[in-house]
Amino acid sequence: MKxxxxxxxxxxxxxxxxxxxxxxxxxxxxxxxxxxxAAPKGVKRIVFQENVRRLLEPSGxxxxxxxxxxxxxxxxxxxxxxxxxxxxxxxxxxYEQFSYIFDIVQSEGGWTRPTxxxxxxILPIGLSEPVPEIILANIWNLTRRYAACLxxxxxxxxxxxxxxxxxxxxxxxxxxKHTPAAMTMQEIKETLDNSRIVPKHxxxxxxxHLTFTEDHDVRNFHLELRFPDADLAPTSxxxxxxxxxxxxxxxxxxxxxxxxHVGKLYEWxxxxxxxxxxxxxxxxxxxxxTSRVTPEVLDELRAGCRELLELxxxxxxxxxxxxxxEVLSSLADTPLxxxxxxxxxxxxxERQLSQIAVLSRPAxxxxxxxxxxxxxxxxxxxxxxxxxxxxxxxxxxxxxxxDVDARLSKIIFFRELQWDEQLGTFIxxx
Numbered sequence: 358m359k360x361x362x363x364x365x366x367x368x369x370x371x372x373x374x375x376x377x378x379x380x381x382x383x384x385x386x387x388x389x390x391x392x393x394x395a396a397p398k399g400v401k402r403i404v405f406q407e408n409v410r411r412l413l414e415p416s417g418x419x420x421x422x423x424x425x426x427x428x429x430x431x432x433x434x435x436x437x438x439x440x441x442x443x444x445x446x447x448x449x450x451x452y453e454q455f456s457y458i459f460d461i462v463q464s465e466g467g468w469t470r471p472t473x474x475x476x477x478x479i480l481p482i483g484l485s486e487p488v489p490e491i492i493l494a495n496i497w498n499l500t501r502r503y504a505a506c507l508x509x510x511x512x513x514x515x516x517x518x519x520x521x522x523x524x525x526x527x528x529x530x531x532x533x534k535h536t537p538a539a540m541t542m543q544e545i546k547e548t549l550d551n552s553r554i555v556p557k558h559x560x561x562x563x564x565x566h567l568t569f570t571e572d573h574d575v576r577n578f579h580l581e582l583r584f585p586d587a588d589l590a591p592t593s594x595x596x597x598x599x600x601x602x603x604x605x606x607x608x609x610x611x612x613x614x615x616x617x618h619v620g621k622l623y624e625w626x627x628x629x630x631x632x633x634x635x636x637x638x639x640x641x642x643x644x645x646x647t648s649r650v651t652p653e654v655l656d657e658l659r660a661g662c663r664e665l666l667e668l669x670x671x672x673x674x675x676x677x678x679x680x681x682x683e684v685l686s687s688l689a690d691t692p693l694x695x696x697x698x699x700x701x702x703x704x705x706x707e708r709q710l711s712q713i714a715v716l717s718r719p720a721x722x723x724x725x726x727x728x729x730x731x732x733x734x735x736x737x738x739x740x741x742x743x744x745x746x747x748x749x750x751x752x753x754x755x756x757x758x759x760d761v762d763a764r765l766s767k768i769i770f771f772r773e774l775q776w777d778e779q780l781g782t783f784i785x786x787x
Contacts, residue, residue, distance in 0.1 A: 360624055363615035364538050368491050370612045378492065379609050385484045386578070386605070387443030388598050389428075392458075393473040393587055395436040397466025405465060406430055406437045412461045413439070426454050435472035443480045446602055448595055448679045452714075455591035463589065463703070471514065471522050471643035473587035475594070477601045479580040487574035493567075494537035494616045495608035496580070497545070500562045501536075502619045504529055504584070505631040506661035510685065511597060512635070512694040513586035519644035520694045524636045527583040528555040532562060533629055537616055543569040559583065561636075588693060589703040592710035596684035599676060603669040610672075631657060662689030677773075677787060680714040687713050721771070725764045727754055729772070732783050740781040 370378070396405035410430040416423030419442060428440040439458065444451070500507065512521035524530070531552050535545045546564040550557045557565045558581075566579035582601055588594050611617050619625050634654065639646035650658075666673075666685055673682040687710065696706050721729070728750065731737060737753065740746040744758075751758045765774065765783075773786040 360620055362618035362621070363611070364618060366491060366615045368489065369615060370489065370491065370609070372613060374489075375609050375613050378488065379606055381484070381486075382488070382578075382605065382609070385482055386602075387445060387480050387482050388601055389443035389478040389480055390441040390594065390598070391476040391478070392439045392441065392594075393433050393435050393437070393469075393475065394439065394462050394467040394589075395470045395473055397468065400466060402432065402436055405467070406432060408465050409437060409439070409462060409467070412465070413458060415440075416442070425457050427458065435470060435474075436467070443478065443482070446598060446676070448599070448676070448681065448714075451595045451598060452591055455594050459589050459591055459703075467589075469513065469587040469589060471519065474522055474526055474583070475511075475585040475587050477582045477585070477598065479578070479582070479601060479605060481578045484578060487570050487576045488578045489612065490542050490569075490573045490575060491612040491616060492605075492609050493542045493575050493578075495611045496605055497532075497537060497542065497562065498617045498619055499604055499608055499611070500582075501532055502617060502628070503661060503665045504532070504561060505628055505635055506658060506665050506689075507584050508632065508635045509658040510600075510662050510688050510692055511585035511588075512692050513588055513697065514644055514647070514694045515697040516644075517650075517698055518646065518648040519640050520647040520650060520692075521586050521635060521645050523638045523640060523643050523645050525638060525643075526559050527561050527636070528559055529561045529632055529636055531555045532560055533632070536619070538618075541573045542567075542575070543573050586693070590693065590707040590710055592684055592707060592714050593688065593693060596681040596688070596710075596714075599673060599679065599681035600669070600685055603672040603681075606672045607669055627657075628661075631661075659689055678771075683713050684710055721767060724754065724756065724760070725767050728761065728764045729768055732768075732774075732785060735780070735782060735784075738780050738782040743776055743783075746782060 396402045413427045413430060414424050415427040415429045417429060419428065422442055422444065426442045426444055428442045431438045431440065508521060514520045514522065531549055531554055535548060537545065546567055549560055549564055561584050563581035563583055566577060567575055568577040570576050585597060620628060631654065634649045635645060635647055637645050666682065666689060670682055673679065693706060731750065731753070737746060737749055740749060747758045747761045750761045768774065774783050775786055777784045
């Protein structure tokens, strides 16, 4: 049995409030991405930056998505940073967006090196009310509890002794020390702001953009997750986007029971040891020294990733037409780092992951579109059984009942169907 312990709190959410905040945040929060890329060798950074900027046509405004959802292309210490505007999460749309962006970057010779990273911003768009503090406390402790696993599943170093980038720009040193069992989240945020150990914007989970009400609830719910390494596989980036979203929704669900505990003393000490093995400044150049990560340690990290994904699976499977759970499960077993170490290119990694995702769906022919239209417009109703409905649909569409069954089996790739006894017809649920 998993070691899941909850701190008791007086501000737990009722089931109705939990459902409300899940629905509210799903409608209003978007996830923006910052991706750092190195310029090709022999090409001046400014030339590379301007070429990428011209081809990606950034909008320059958060209120204007533009052609490919790019806000800006900026100078970065490693080369350039592509700032991508958050949008309502839908796997296929995000996949097409990142595929185009990465095709442009790589056609211009862009590549990743240890100084490159990736950040996810969970942003409130039109959120006009504060979020209960307990939700933030749970996403804070959920991140702390699984920090080593999150670092492992998003690692993209190309050497066994350098599985990921160094700790400098995604540090856990402050995060692991501060618990919402002893401090409010506002006090934790202020401690991070004033830290001399870690600059406030370089924390593993960055809280610098948050503001609070007098009751300690969160007024400006803007979180930044800084742990991933740079990634040029669109299927991987989109799956990690949904990982961030699922963690937020899991935090809301947990807030009905209290605040998640990071684990018993021995387990927590071991999690910190694993995190230090992965996330340190002891490597060459800009990498972590991961030479202590043995095959046995890899198995520990995989087990932790599986535990996290088991917690998140019910949420990930609720997203429509979304293979994130399958992609993340593959990355939990073999993250980008281990694939790069095996010699696979970014294009080959993307082919592996897209095959797992099965992104393509069968196109609808005219007969299937006609049946969909008939259901959408409720043209066939008041039938006592599904068989009677299919017989009538076959007669109306000049085909056999077997053809109706075949058409329905293709339609359900796109729309969720349900037989409605009261109306005596099939209805769409999405």
